[in-house]
Amino acid sequence: MKTPSEVIKAASPEAQSVINKVLKIQQEGKHYRDLPSDLERDFCERIIKVIKDEVKV
Amino acid sequence: MKLKTLTIRNFRQFYGEVSISFSTDEKASVTVIHGENGSGKTSLLNAFKWVLYGTTDFDTNNENLLSEKAIAEAAPNSTIIMSVSLEFDDDGATYTAQREQKFSKGTGLHAESLGQSVPTLTYTDSAGLSHRSSNPGSQLNQILPEDMHSYFFFNGERIEKLAYNSASTQVRDAIKGLMGLNILDRAERQLKNSVVRHFNKEAKEGSTGNLAALFDQQSSLTDRIEEKEEEIKAWKKNQIEIELEIEEIDKRLDSIKAIAEKQKLRRELEAQLDQIKKDKSEESSSLGKYISERGFLAFIDAQLIEVKDYLDQMRIRGEMPSKVKSTFIDDLIELGQCICGQPLEPGSDCVKTLESYKTTIQDNGAEEQFMALFGVMSHLQSERKGLFSNIHESMNRLKDLADRRKDLLGRIDELGEEILGVNDSSELESRRVELKAKSKEFNENCAVGRHQKTGWEDQLNEVEKEIGKEQAKTNQADLSQRRKQLAKEVADTISELHEALAHQVRTELSAKVDGTFQKIMRKDYWAEIDEDFTLKIYKNIEGHGKQAVLEKSTGENQVTSLCFISSIVNSAKEKAKNPGAFQKGGIYPIVMDSPFGALDPEYREKVASFIPALADQVIVMVSKSQWRGEVENELSKRLGKQYTLKYHKPDQESEERFEYTNLEEGFYG
Missing domain, CATH: 1.10.287 (Helix Hairpins)
Structure with a gap:
């Protein structure tokens, strides 16, 4: 099995950049077992924005 | 999280206000609370749960929590207040969580609750600023998630279940929760569902005709796959619960001599x-x-x-x-006749000429x-x-x-x-048969469901290939398609990362659990957390090699579970000191009620010696018989504070007509 760093290295540079940002967002809700629906929506919207910023043209 | 003070008022047998300060000293990290059976040790354990989450483990749950003495002494129609307050430090801030429940005194020993219990949470942050939480329940759940609670506040005599094979889901959840891997699950789900669906919708809006129809098919297939996934998860969960019940039945069957x-x-x-x-x-x-x-x-x-x-x-x-010709020449010489019909006599000029060809080829x-x-x-x-x-x-x-x-x-x-x-086991066995049938049914549902899901996934792949061909007809569709592809790549990588991290954490933790386990167990056994996250005990049998230990005593199961809890708390502590990019860990206390009950003296001594060494703070509730001897010797080395619960039984002839418990600092056993 690959190590975590090997998994990350195998991803494209765009994916690596998005993963870091997505996990930073998710850290804010790390202690919730079930994320409240408003926070869930907020996280999804922020992830969409991260991806849109990464793929612009 | 480091516990500082617990203050209880009119909760169960604690009449009036009772306050306990826990030791927070790193070298003397153990607080011992002494109390005989019925003196309130379990009530104290449940006070933690009630103040943090508003629930308890009592069979009657939140009924009958109010002190009988408090009801009896209140004036008719007056308001009685029951409350628990917990002061603790976490991540540089000092928190005070409080929960209060008001009652109205009725007739006799009846008191009616006035609405729901009310939680409050105030805290002073690392900069010294005071705050009052607007969402105390949610914020407390962020600090110590309710489903993780039972790993830190537990009844020692009931934790053996963790060592059952069917507890693998609990073990996996605990590992993921404490190591912060749950966020990966969540990220993957959000990306695969909401984010990909968003870009799908966007791509569909920006396209026409065939592509739009393909996107429809894609959405419909994605929805069906997700629904099936959820169904499979629910079946799997039901199956696990059934397996747990079967294991409990097996334990009970084990204890029936006639069929052992x-x-x-x-x-x-x-x-x-x-x-x-x-x-x-x-x-x-x-x-x-x-x-x-x-x-x-x-x-x-x-x-x-x-x-x-x-x-x-x-x-x-x-x-x-x-050289093919060379073989051909050998064949001709052996045959004794050339292809032109001339005979090939051994040693003749013709043969010499033919042989000379072989060297020039x-x-x-x-x-x-x-x-x-x-x-x-x-x-x-x-x-x-x-x-x-x-x-x-x-x-x-x-x-x-x-x-x-x-x-x-x-x-x-x-x-x-x-x-x-057999009469004694007939009822249990009937239930077991019924559960086995249900488990089989859920298992079959899962298998059929997975088969259906795989079929849809294949269809989805085909549709996505078609989309790939059709896409790029409009700029927006193309852009959305590329964004969607990136979202999928991120989701797949996170999924793989999750697997890799879970494997890494499991391997490290398995070694740690085994290290503690081998120090405590006197038998030549070893512990492993296997790939299914089942905590397993093995032994070597000569001629047969590694064999799983299927029959463990209650005490051995308890030791196994204690090793697991203390090791995971220790791993979380180490991760908190050196957080990585994906795992943060955390500091957690261990609060144990009667953890030595089912253990013999040797195990008591070792548990008392090794478990406190792994956690930052340990609170132990013990009876006199559990404390004396080896437990006292070992825990005294790390003892910070100790208290004694003094139970006052009702005495109809004196003024004490209702039971209550007092708390005194020190041990006067």
């Missing part, structure tokens, strides 16, 4: 059955792989013969260059190729023979496994009948 031997034999047979299932799956999978790689050999017999004949003819005709590589091809043809023919024999052998092994399975099922069924026929 039969029950033991059944367990062994069921373990063999599991092994056969695994072997069968491995054999089928390797047979499938072998056929997909070598199966073509079955269909090329005619071609092999044809090619080989053709090559033979070429050689005989002398059409091959270089240059090898241009064709000979080598020819020979290689010739060799491959022969090899393929022998491989073809091997194919049938290997398939035959594999089919025999599968048949043998199927026969053994059938035999085991028959023996297990017969044992079940015998156990059912």
Whole structure:
């Protein structure tokens, strides 16, 4: 099995950049077992924005 | 999280206000609360749960929490307040969580609750600023999630279940929760569902005709796959709950002397059955792989013969260059006649001339190729023979496994009948049979569901390929498509990352659990958290190698569970000190009620010695008999504070007509 760093290295540079940002967002809700629906929506919207910023043209 | 003070008011047998300060000293990290049975140790444990989450583990849950003495002494129609307050430090801030429940005194010993209990949370942050939380329940759940609570505040006599095979889901959840891996699950789900769906919708809006229809198909398939995934998850969860109940029934059956031997034999047979299932799956999978790689050999017999004949003819005709001709010359000399019809006498000029050709012929590589091809043809023919024999052998092994399975099922069924026929175990066995049938049904549902899901996933792949061809007709659709692809790549990478991290954490934790386990266990056993996240104990049997220990005593199960909890708390602590990019860990206390009850003196001593060494803060509740001797010797080395619960029993002849408990600092046992 690959190590975590090997998994990350195998991803494209765009994916690596998005993963870091997505996990930073998710850290804010790390202690919730079930994320409240408003926070869930907020996280999804922020992830969409991260991806849109990464793929612009 | 480091616990500082717990203040209880009119909660269960604690009348009036009772306050306990816990030791927060790193070197003297143990606080001991002494109390005899019924003095309030379990109430104290539940006070933590009630203040943090508003629930308790009592059979009556939140009924009858109010102190009887407080009700009795209140004036009619007056308001009685029950509350618990907990002060603790976490991540640089000091928190005070409080929960209050008001009651109105009715007639006699009846008090009516006035609405729901009210939680409050105030805290001073690392900069010294005070705050009052607007969402105390949610914020407390962020600090110590409710589903993780039972790993830190537990009744020592009831934690043995963690060592059951069916607790693998709990073990996995605990590892993921405490190591912060849950966020990866969540990120993957959000990306696969909401984010990909968003870009799908965007792509659909920006496109027309065929592409729009394909996107519709894609969305519909994605929805069906997700729904099926959810269904499978629910079936799996139900199955796990059933398996847990079966294990509990098995424990109870184990304790019935009349069937203990039969029950033991059944367990062994069921373990063999599991092994056969695994072997069968491995054999089928390797047979499938072998056929997909070598199966073509079955269909090329005619071609092999044809090619080989053709090559033979070429050689005989002398059409091959270089050394092929040389072989041809040898053949002619041996035949004694040239192709022109002239005889070739040994030693004659003609033969000498022919032999001189052999030395002048240059090898241009064709000979080598020819020979290689010739060799491959022969090899393929022998491989073809091997194919049938290997398939035959594999089919025999599968048949043998199927026969053994059938035999085991028959023996297990017969044992079940015998156990059912014994009065003491009849009811339990009936329930077991019922649960086994349900478990089988859920398992079949899962298998069918996974099959359906795989079919839809294949269809989805096809549709996505079609979309790939159709896309780029509009800029927006193209852009959304690319964004969607990135979202999918991120989701897949996170999924893989999750697996890799879970594997890494599991391996590290397994070693830690084993390290603690081996220090405590006197038997030559070792502990592993296997790939299914089941906490397993193994032993070596000469001639048979590594074998799972199926029969463990309650005490051994308890030791195993304690090793697991303390190791995971210790791992989380180490991760908190050196957080990585994906795991943060955390500081957690261990609060144990009567953890030494089922243990013999040697285990008591070792548990008391090793468990506190792993956590930052330990609070232990013990009776006098559990404390004296080896536990006292060991825990005294790390003792920070100790208290005694003083139970006052009702005495109808004196003024004390209702029970209550006082708390005194120190131990006067």
